[in-house]
Amino acid sequence: MERRSIVRDAVAVGMATGAYGVAFGAAGVAAGFSVLQTCLSSLLVFTGASQFALVGVIGAGGGAAAAVGSALLLGARNALYGVRLSGVLGWTGWRRLVAAQGMIDESAAMALARPEPRAARLAFVSTATSVFVLWNLATLIGAVGATAVGDPAVLGLDAAAPAGFLALLAPRLREGGGVWRVAAAGAVIALLATPWLPPGVPVLLASFGVLVAVRTR
Secondary structure, three states, rough: HHHHHHHHHHHHHHHHHHHHHHHHHHHHHOOOHHHHHHHHHHHHHHOHHHHHHHHHHHHHHOHHHHHHHHHHHHHHHHHHHHHHHHHHHHOOOHHHHHHHOOOOHHHHHHHHHHOOOHHHHHHHHHHHHHHHHHHHHHHHHHHHHHHHOHHOOOOHHHHHHHHHHHHHHHHHHOOOHHHHHHHHHHHHHHHHHHHOOOOOOOHHHHHHHHHHHHHOO
């Protein structure tokens, strides 16, 4: 019964998270990526916030260094999940390498919610698989759909990157407390820097500022 419940929850998480992949697919094409490049991002990078940051910076006219830097900073949290889950999952060798690809917010949260190692491993694998499959399928649908439109800006699809990024951020803000202070600090830094610096650089400054605030705290 517990096994069935875990898999059912994992599929539900995959469906909810995967739906954002449509927005990312449209955002990638709107930013100038091809359908293949957009889909490869979901296949190889597979971390929603980093992907939205990448296409958002490129779409705004930012350079590759700023885009990649923003994506890497946002993806760094996955390494912390790996440290936390290494003892829980207990995998080594090639299993650990495969697990690294599926180390995202949703799979980490599902695994950490199960105190028993076997249940934690099932939750991690089923959630990572569910989100990966549905996210990539949705990315393809969004990218192909945006390509069919011709000019994505006609339907406002050029706003898909910031809108999708905010959709990913919103659930974190519900935690309240220090999360709001960190988000506000990052927003202020980015707003103050935007008129003076090239696209993408304000995001990097905001990220560094937030990291300093968290470290100090």
